[in-house]
Amino acid sequence: xxxxxxxxxxxxxLVMTTxxxxxxxxxxxxxxxAKAKLLSPERxxxxxxxxxxxxxxxxxxxxxxxxxxxxxxxEMAKEGFEIAxxxxxxxxxxxxxxxxxxxxxxxxxxxxxxxxxxxDPSAQCLVWNAEPMLREEFSILPPPEPDEPTRYQMLExxxxxxxxxxxxxWGNYQYQNDAAARVQWNLKGAKKxxxxxxxxxxxxxxxxxxxEKADGVAWCWILESWAISKANTVVGDAQAVAGLIQREFLxxxxxxxxxxxxxxxxxxxxxxxxxxxxxxxxxxxxxVRK
Numbered sequence: 001x002x003x004x005x006x007x008x009x010x011x012x013x014l015v016m017t018t019x020x021x022x023x024x025x026x027x028x029x030x031x032x033x034a035k036a037k038l039l040s041p042e043r044x045x046x047x048x049x050x051x052x053x054x055x056x057x058x059x060x061x062x063x064x065x066x067x068x069x070x071x072x073x074x075e076m077a078k079e080g081f082e083i084a085x086x087x088x089x090x091x092x093x094x095x096x097x098x099x100x101x102x103x104x105x106x107x108x109x110x111x112x113x114x115x116x117x118x119x120d121p122s123a124q125c126l127v128w129n130a131e132p133m134l135r136e137e138f139s140i141l142p143p144p145e146p147d148e149p150t151r152y153q154m155l156e157x158x159x160x161x162x163x164x165x166x167x168x169x170w171g172n173y174q175y176q177n178d179a180a181a182r183v184q185w186n187l188k189g190a191k192k193x194x195x196x197x198x199x200x201x202x203x204x205x206x207x208x209x210x211x212e213k214a215d216g217v218a219w220c221w222i223l224e225s226w227a228i229s230k231a232n233t234v235v236g237d238a239q240a241v242a243g244l245i246q247r248e249f250l251x252x253x254x255x256x257x258x259x260x261x262x263x264x265x266x267x268x269x270x271x272x273x274x275x276x277x278x279x280x281x282x283x284x285x286x287x288v289r290k
Contacts, residue, residue, distance in 0.1 A: 029078070031082060032080055033080075034080075035078075035080030036081070036082055038080065039079070039080050039081065043079075044081065047076050047079065047081040047084065048083070048121075048163075048164075049164055049192060050072070050076065051073060051076055051083060051084050051087070051122075052129075052164065052165040052195075053165075053195040053196075053229055054069050054072055054073055054231075055087060055093075055097070055126075055129065056129070056165055056195065056196045057195065057196065057229070057231050057233045058091070058093055058096060058097030059096050059097055068094075069094065069231070070092075070093040070094035073093050074088055083112075083115075083120075083122045083123060086111060086112055086126075087126065089103050089108055090105050090109060090112075090130075091130070098138075099133070099134060099138050099140055105134065105140050105141075106140065106141060106142075109134060109140075112126055112127060113127065116154055119157075121157070121158040121162070121163040122158075122163065124155070124157050124163070124166070125154070125155070125158040125163050127151050128151045128152075129165075129169075131151050132151070152173070155170055155173065156170060156174075158170075159171075159185070162188075162192070164188075164189040164190075164192035164193060164194035164197065165189060165194050165196065165197070166189075167186070167188045167189040167192075167194070167197070168185060168186040168188075168189035168194050168196055168197035170185055171184065171185020171186050171188075171189075179204070179209045179210030180210040180211070181210075182200075182210055183201065183204050183209075183210035186201055187201060187264075190264070191264050193228060195225055195228060195229050195231075198224050198225040198228075199221070199222075199225050199233075199234070199237045201217075201218075201221045201265075202219070202222045202225065202237065202238075202241045203218075203240070203244070204218075205217040205221065206218035206219075206241045206244035206245050207244055215245045215256040216256040216258065216259060216268070217257075217259065217265045218244070219242075219256050219277065219280065220258075220259040220265035221265055222237070222238045223261070223280070224261070224264075225237070225238075226238070226284055234284070235284055235285055239285075242277055245277060246277060254276070254277040254278060255274040255275060255276055256274065256275050257269070257274060258273040258275045
């Protein structure tokens with residue numbers, strides 16, 4: 001974006017923190033900017049990971065009874081995480097994340113873009129993730145300015161700044177023909193708590209794509225995903241990964257190595273314990289991890 005356009009964009013965005021409130025859903029409280037200032041960097045990072053774990057899976061099946069996506073994002077917004085506030089006013093997160101019809105989406109999105117231009121990795125990653133839906137799928141946003149940074153540039157900036165979700169997406173986008181590099185970028189995101197990164201690693205180890213096939217590690221990443229999200233998409237991916245691991249689907253005696261929880265699937269159980277795959281999968285399907 002050239003200097004004139006950028007200046008106009010930034011000047012117009014200076015009022016967006018309050019203007020965004022006038023564009024929001026009438027059923028939601030206004031954004032609490034005072035609370036946002038009180039968020040510690042550590043807490044903000046935790047909220048960022050939790051938000052994108054919800055947002056990245058918004059279209060991959062509805063939330064379960066134990067996984068109320070919209071309510072969780074709303075709690076993040078109430079805590080002062082602005083990206084969650086903007087997202088819940090732009091998207092109906094209780095209905096697959098489709099854009100809301102009762103809010104001024106372009107005005108709210110302008111605030112997202114302002115934060116992204118100012119260097120906020122969370123906003124940059126939201127631009128990467130959601131702009132195609134708003135601009136191309138629903139035609140809500142106007143065409144981009146000629147010199148406006150692209151969503152791919154936003155993805156790169158966020159990934160190189162260490163944003164968990166965008167690190168995984170950067171690996172998948174930038175290294176489409178290099179499976180090993182994709183695994184490494186998703187591993188970086190997974191270590192920071194990125195749900196989709198963990199699920200991608202489960203598939204990679206189960207199929208032996210970019211890494212040596214390791215069934216125990218694959219299932220470990222499924223369990224590490226389940227530990228942070230009970231979304232239906234985790235159960236669905238668990239069933240698919242189990243199918244890749246097993247020679248015969250749901251074979252009763254199929255066992256895999258157990259890895260210690262919270263070790264990024266690097267440390268095997270020192271006692272050499274095994275996991276019965278069928279029993280473990282059933283525990284996920286019924287919502288109780290064993």
